[in-house]
Amino acid sequence: MKHTISVLVENRFGAFNRVATMFSGRGFNIHSISIGETEEPEISRMTLVTSGDDQIIEQVVKQLNRLIDTIKVIDLTGQPRIERELALITVFYQKGTRTELTNICDIFRGNIVDINNRTLTLEITGPPDKIDAVINVVSQYGIKEIARSGTVALKRGEQSKIQPIRLGRTTTKEKEKV
Amino acid sequence: MKEHKQKMSGAEIFFECLHKEKVEYIFGYPGGSVLKLYEKLYDVDFLEHILTRHEQGATHAAEGYAKATGKVGVVLVTSGPGATNTVTGIADAYMDSIPIVVFTGQVPTRLIGNDAFQEADIMGITRPITKHNFLVRDVKELAETIRKAFFIASTGRPGPVLVDLPKDVINSMCEFEYPEKVDLRGYKPTFMGHQNQIKKAAEMLKKAKRPLLYVGGGVIMSGGTRELALLAKENNLPVTMTLQGLGAFPGTDDLSLGMLGMHGTYWANQAVNSCDLLIALGARFDDRVTGKVESFSTKSYKIHVDVDPTAIDKNVLVDLPIVGDVKHVLAELASEMDEHPDLSEWWKQIEKWKKECPFDLDPNDGMLRTQFVIEKISEKTKGHAVVVSDVGQHQMWIAQHYKFVHPRSHLTSGGLGTMGFSVPASIGAAFGVKDRPIISISGDGGFQMNIQELITAVANKLPIKFIVINNSFLGMVRQWQELFHAEKYSFTDLSKSNPDFRKVAEAFGLAAFSVEHPKEVDSVLDEAFAINDRPVFIEFKVVKEDMVFPMVPAGASIGEMMTKRLNPKTMV
């Protein structure tokens, strides 16, 4: 089963690499990975889409937590969440099919962001299955290239807010105990 | 008014930090990018630098020191080849959770990524084999980074940390301040085990009819051997240990079943398979322990105590996990045990197994065998020595026949299985432990993998006993070839190409002995153990084609042990 996992990491040299290395080293599946800054400049958010049985997913989450640069790991699967992906799809068109493609684009609330005499490029945003659907539909016209951003996701509601300052203090206290 | 501190160079800051961390020894090797550090080191008197003859040796020495003392082992090497030579030792420390901090020189920051002379991306190379690694990009971060490195290496589940030091960082100046506390919001090892879980564990234990303690190296690392002894003795519990757990509980005690797993005792493995409650303590259900996972201890309720949450449910699903420091959990668990289980039936069964299939007896055919040598050494030292084994058959025979009575006495490369570990690791141990004999035991193959470190022992007058069990073969591989690979002894016969080990040792400056007959063993050991002002070498020329039994073939279930007696071929 596919899982969407959100990981807050220190925005530091090598942090992204560490996660990628851990996935390849332990043979975990990785379907997509995306990373970007958050509201805190020292923290980045990675969104990972992975798959495996419960035991594997449990290991994925634990191994992510075990990395020193990892601040928080949330498995969003099964939780109320917003999930989005951006895709750019360049499709071949002929005289008759251009309007068909424009219509498809409208139905999926996408934009045509580039066009020349042979191809046009669709920009589609939505949950990954919507992107899959668009690709499926336009494939009959002949796809030249696809670029997908990978999934980004947030928990719905205020739970997705992070409180790095408090987190930091708890950490120090825990450490004194050790 | 802000107090202005005097500025110090990166090199000075480096040593100030090590001073604050109470570092006694650095194992290292100089080179271009760390020259500034070595320049400063010349005048440092609060710690000692040990020059090994290879950076791999330095890393294993640091491991040996750390494992024998519980303190952090420290390594200092140059960039490029110096750094890459530490990789095996780092991987070894990672697999066996040994706290070491490795400082590597690096080319100046402006040259990083340029394929500069002696540049290697040691950060990239060691990322999957370190607990954490740091590249120090600014001298202002140096002190804090070193503080963090020692903290990470030594807390929670210990492990190796690498700190990469570009040359310009070491050369630049800044004010020195050593942070009192480390602030790592992404790192908070769990210390206290969950109270309710511990209570539940106690309830299970009180009710158990056939309980078994399965003890790993984590018990030793947490310092929980006294707590373990208390729990086991008060409740009359059988204890079996992993390769790394040996020494956590006295092998001489009646409650000890010895080692479990691939070359474990028959009775320990039978107990694992038949127990109704298995309590894993600081152990990780390694494949050399479990054999075929599906048939591992299927009748038992499993409790797993470990400080590392990832160890839990990784290989074997358990019923009751307790994440926390093993020492602490053991103490709590012992205090919860207000009634003790009646285990007389269980012990009767275990005694029966012990009689059913004891270790191979010496056939008394006048030939020298490793088991006999190990037993003699065990007798001679009364189990009090620090024994540093290498990898192979002799390693398993040591685990089976040396009766360890103290923790931190059995030093071996278990996880990675690194040949060449013993010689340098024993050197590290000898710096850490001065009041007990240090015995390095290698096969004739592994001895040649870090043989250069003999001179390090000689130069430092370390009274180590270097023992080589010479069977003229890469014995363990030969055993597998005989059993599982159609007796094709491909590249494992060293009989025509081994050097004269006694002469080699003599050339290095050791007192050297060679033994061929069982009768000589006692007297040579006496003679060798009487020499304590320098290292001693003893070669035991043993039977060539002996095999370690009992054995669980890889991937088989531990109920299916091969218990064949001594290899018939060598009996004739």
Ligand SMILES: Cc1ncc(C[n+]2csc(CCOP(=O)(O)OP(=O)(O)O)c2C)c(N)n1
């Ligand atoms: C660095 C390294 N290379 C290869 C191996 C594979 N290996 C495991 S045991 C062994 C044989 C060891 O022979 P020896 O050192 O003579 O010890 P013996 O088994 O005879 O006691 C080998 C080659 C290893 N463990 N480590």
